[in-house]
Amino acid sequence: MLCEQCKKNQANTHVKSIINGEVTELSLCSSCAAKMGYGNVFDHMFDIGSMMSGFMGEPMASALAQERKCPGCGLSFAQISKGGRVGCAKCYDVFYDRLLPSIKRIHGNTIHTGKRLRKPQLTSGEAAVQNAAAEKIAALSQDLKNAVANQEYEKAAKLRDKINELKAQNGGV
Secondary structure (H helix, E strand, C coil), rough: CCCCCCCCCCCCCEEEEEECEEEEEEECCCHHHHCCCCCCCHHHHHCCCCCCHHHHHHCCCHHHHHCCCCCCCEEEEHHHHHHHCCCCHHHHHHHHHHHHHHHHHHHHHHHCCCCCCCCCCCCCHHHHHHHHHHHHHHHHHHHHHHHHCCCCCHHHHHHHHHHHHHHHCCCCC
């Protein structure tokens, strides 16, 4: 589709406005859109640096806070606070005490726990009990399949209940 303004370039910006219930739509090329004031609206909408500096807090006014710089990247805490990002991994060590409250406020915690809890390690005795239970459940499951195949539904129901009981006792082996 060609630009509705210059009728030369390919339109890549679509502007839709609703004023008093009347809908107006324009398809413009990037240069005509910029001339009409429809540049990238997201450029001015979100200023990540100022948003992150709100999380980081205002830099301390003391001379020590302004002078101390990271030996790895050379950033000061004021620059990190203003930009919303640390410069390198060493920044976390150098500015640990000042970054910690912000990290906790942003992420909710300062220790990464991962997506899932790890299963506790079993002792050799517990593992042996679980293996025996798993073997018993496998044997009962085979008996259950045979009972269903032979249409022995009462026997199958008893086997099913026994399997569920063993699974509950052994943590769902």
